[in-house]
Amino acid sequence: MVGAVVLDREGHIAGEGYHKGPGQPHAEQEALAQAGESAKGGTLYINLEPCTHAHRTPNCADAVIESGIYRTVISMTDPDERVRGAGVKALESARVRVDVGMHEDRAMRLNEFYVKHRLTGRPFVTAKFAMSLDGKIATRTGESRWISGEESRLHAHRLRHQHDAVLVGINTVITDNPELTARLDGEGVRQPLRIVVDSQLRIRQSARVVGPNTVIATTRGGRVGLAEVVKLPATGDGRVSLPDLMDELGRRNVISVLVEGGAEIHAAMLSEQLVDKVFAYVGPKLIGGREAPGPLGGKGVERLAEATGLHDLDVTRLGDDFLISGYVNVHRDR
Ligand SMILES: NC(=O)c1ccc[n+]([C@@H]2O[C@H](COP(=O)([O-])OP(=O)(O)OC[C@H]3O[C@@H](n4cnc5c(N)ncnc54)[C@H](OP(=O)(O)O)[C@@H]3O)[C@@H](O)[C@H]2O)c1
Structure with a gap:
């Protein structure tokens, strides 16, 4: 269960999304698509680390980078062995500011x-x-x-x-x-x-x-x-x-x-x-x-x-x- 919210530069909600099920777009992809240009310089809030495996092109971490998001706030890293911190690393290497751990306990419970x-x-x-x-x-x-x-x-x-x-x-x-x-x-x-x-x-x-x-x-x-x-x-x-x-x-x-x-x-x-x-x-x-x-x-x-x-x-x-x-x-x- 993953949800994402994009705030524009002024802190207004510009996009929201959640993962509706297997094979469906991931939460951040939905939120970023909704936000469009407003994502530039904005903040992405998400309860699970963006993935780096190519379930679609671009993968989620690349989609965040390409959107021009300035800061990403992530509740927990993804324990899936294909990710485990790789999403955070990819964002940081692209100079996106990343904060991990906000409401981590609640995020872990949500996806226990x-x-x-x-x-x-x-x-x-x-x-x-x-x-x-x-x-x-x-x-x-x-x-x-x-x-x-x-x-x-x-x-x-x-x-x-x-x-x-x-x-x-x-x-x-x-x-x-x-x-x-x-x-x-x-x-x-x-x-x-x-x-x-x-x-x-x-x-x-x-x-x-x-x-x-x-x-x-x-x-x-x-x-x-x-x-x-x-x-x-x-x-x-x-x-x-x-x-x-x-x-x-x-x-x-x-x-x-x-x-x-x-x-x-x-x-x-x-x-x-x-x-x-x-x-x-x-x-x-x-x-x-x-x-x-x-x-x-x-x-x-x-x-x-x-x-x-x-x-x-x-x-x-x-x-x-x-x-x-x-x-x-x-x-x-x-
Ligand atoms: N109120 C409720 O919520 C509730 C819910 C369920 C049941 N019940 C009641 O509970 C009673 C049945 O419970 P029960 O305790 O007699 O039996 P159970 O837990 O339903 O079944 C136990 C059986 O499972 C098999 N088993 C296979 N591998 C096992 C393993 N590794 N460890 C333990 N058992 C293993 C064993 O038979 P084998 O050796 O032949 O495999 C064992 O005798 C009924 O009266 C039922 O109405 C009440």
Whole structure:
């Protein structure tokens, strides 16, 4: 997501633009075209460094230089390996004044999926769950529909639309039989790639998630209807290696993954330090029961000091529910 504004010499807005999508002109190209001659001696504000690779002629850095812009204010350099400072260098060599870092944090947040993918080769991972006020994601019999209210569920569909892929563990498919599609009104709804993590290929062909646009991540070879079966390395206990799955998704240019549970997959993703952000919908219900699961299975940590801390919290009211989101603090020394 990139936006640009050109101010003329007097500081009036002369052009504005944003990148509308793949194959479309970049933001600065749009803003400069709109500004025309008024760009001469003016200032360009942009949240991402102009690129230097020839996606069109001239490339963005050259277009800025040719426009006669005097100063360029850039929020962040582009982590794409084809750029990484080359745009700034090109501008400076052409004696354009360049300031980098204005609202850098906000710019990184805006493009957090892209930044994570370009820096690590892996997608940005959001873990999402709905729980009761007493921290249960299902009753002791496995019933989980619905713990959260309608507004929360609509929000969750928007999250699916925003992410490239949605991922669940095989037990969630067996228990809930979800379709994992983004069901929203209006046009332009994006359907995420659907991923089921299923080491032993236990999924039934009749499961609602099985179809085109579905990947079954497994440790075995086989066929499941129209879904794509992807064989991956196994962990010591014979389960799909989640870091390898993330690498594979990154190679396929899947830059964001929404993990929708269940408890075992959430715990495994977290303990592999693959989760970047958490969305917890909290419904005003009390479920109780020692056997009823919480959002995270696995073994959990032994000591509170080892608990995963969240930062940059946000709390939103959605109908009668609360949505709490935060970023995961990775304990690299664990
Ligand atoms: N309230 C909510 O937001 C919500 C959301 C989703 C689910 N749920 C509830 O959660 C329950 C299901 O959750 P669950 O915890 O039992 O199962 P799950 O997380 O859906 O699936 C776990 C399974 O995934 C497979 N798996 C493959 N690779 C793995 C790996 N590296 N690490 C861990 N697991 C791996 C394992 O089976 P294999 O070894 O056979 O591969 C494992 O048993 C249901 O009751 C469902 O209704 C609630």
